[in-house]
Amino acid sequence: MENTQEVLGNHNLAAVTALIYPNDRFNKLLLTKRSNTLDLHPGEISLPGGRKEVDDYDLKQTALRELEEEVGIDCNQVEIVGELGTFITNSNFKIFAFIAKAKSELEFRINYEEVAQIIELPLDVLMDADCIRDDFWIVNGHMKFKPSFGYDGHIIFGATARILDRLVQTLCDKPYNL
Numbered sequence: 001m002e003n004t005q006e007v008l009g010n011h012n013l014a015a016v017t018a019l020i021y022p023n024d025r026f027n028k029l030l031l032t033k034r035s036n037t038l039d040l041h042p043g044e045i046s047l048p049g050g051r052k053e054v055d056d057y058d059l060k061q062t063a064l065r066e067l068e069e070e071v072g073i074d075c076n077q078v079e080i081v082g083e084l085g086t087f088i089t090n091s092n093f094k095i096f097a098f099i100a101k102a103k104s105e106l107e108f109r110i111n112y113e114e115v116a117q118i119i120e121l122p123l124d125v126l127m128d129a130d131c132i133r134d135d136f137w138i139v140n141g142h143m144k145f146k147p148s149f150g151y152d153g154h155i156i157f158g159a160t161a162r163i164l165d166r167l168v169q170t171l172c173d174k175p176y177n178l
Contacts, residue, residue, distance in 0.1 A: 010092065011088065011092055011093060011094035012051055012052075012092055012093050012094070013051070013052040013059065013062075013093070013094055013096070014049060014050055014051050014052060014062070014093045014094070014095045014096070015049050015050075015052065015059040015060070015062040015063035015066070015095065015096045015097070015098065016046070016047040016048060016049025016050075016063060016066070016095055016096075016097050016098070016163065017030075017047060017048050017049060017063045017064070017066070017067050017078070017080075017097075017098050017099075017100050018030075018047055018084065018097060018098065018099045018100065018163065018164075018167050019047075019048065019067065019073070019078060019100045019101070019102065020099070020100070020101050020102070020123065021101065021102035021106050022102065022105075023106075023120060026122050026123070026124065027122070027123040027124075028120040028121060028122055028123065029120075029121045029122075029123055029126060029164075029167075030047070030048060030071070030118065030119075030120065030121075031045050031046065031047060031118075031119040031120075031121055031154075031156070031160075032045070032046055032047070032048055032070060032071065032114075032115045032116075032117065032118055032119065033045055033046075033115070033116045033117040033118075033119060033154070034046055034114070034115065034116065035112065035113060035114055035115060035116045036116060037113070043116070044157075044158070044160070045119065045154050045155070045156045045160060046160050047097070047160060047163060048063075048066055048067045048070045048071055048073075048115075049062070049063055049066045049067075049070075049095070049097075050062070050066040050069075050070075050114075051093070053065075059096040059098075060080060060098060062096075063080075063096070063098050063100075064078070064080075067100075069111060069114070070110075070111050070114050070115050071108045071109065071110060071111070071115060071118060072107070072108055072109025072110070072111070073106055073108070076103075077102060077103055077104055077106060078100040078101065078102055078103060079100060079101055079103055080098050080099070080100050081099050081100060081101055082098070082099040082170065083096070083097065083098055083099070084097035084098070084099060084163055084166045084167055084170060085097065085166060087159045087162050087163055088159075089158065089159045090158070093159075095159055095163070097163045097166070097167075099167065099170070119151070119152065119154060121151050123171070125151060126149070126151075126164065126167075126168060127168060127171065127172070131149050131150060131151060132147055132148075132149055132165070132168070133147070133148050133149070133150060134146070134147060134148075135147075135148045135157065146158075146161065146162070147161045147162060147164070147165040148161045149161055149164055
C-alpha cells in the first residue's frame with residue numbers, strides 16, 4: 001500500500017481505523033457520529049477516517065492522521081494490529097480499514113466540524129448476535145441483504161456496517177490479544 005495514488009481506478013482512496021481500547025473495565029470500539037454539516041454522509045455513524053491526502057505517505061498514515069484530526073488521538077497512543085481489507089462505498093470511495101488498539105488510556109478531543117458525537121461501543125455488545133441485523137435493501141433494482149448494527153438508538157449501516165461485520169468475523173477468529 002505504500003505510496004498509493006489518491007485515486008485508484010475510478011475510486012477516491014480513504015482509510016479508517018477500528019480502534020479498540022479499554023474503558024470502564026471493558027474493551028470498546030470507537031465510533032463517531034458525523035457532523036450534520038458535512039457534505040458526504042452527514043449524521044451517519046462511522047469509524048474515524050477519511051480521504052487520502054497528497055501528503056500522506058500511505059493509507060496507514062491517512063488512517064492515523066484522521067484519527068488525530070477527528071478525535072484528538074495521537075498516532076503514538078495506538079498500535080495498528082491488523083487490516084480488515086477494502087470496502088467500496090456508494091459515494092465512490094475505496095476504503096482501507098485498519099484495526100488498532102490503544103497503548104495507553106485515551107482522552108478524546110472532538111473536532112466538532114467533523115464529529116458530532118463519540119460512540120463507545122462495547123466489544124461484547126458488538127460480538128452479540130442481537131446487535132447485528134440483516135437489512136433488506138434495493139440496489140440497482142435488485143434485492144440484497146446487507147448487515148447493519150443497532151446500538152443505543154443508533155443504526156450503523158453501509159460501509160461502516162460491512163467493516164464491523166468483517167471485524168466481528170476477524171475477532172472471532174483471532175482476538176489480537178485485546
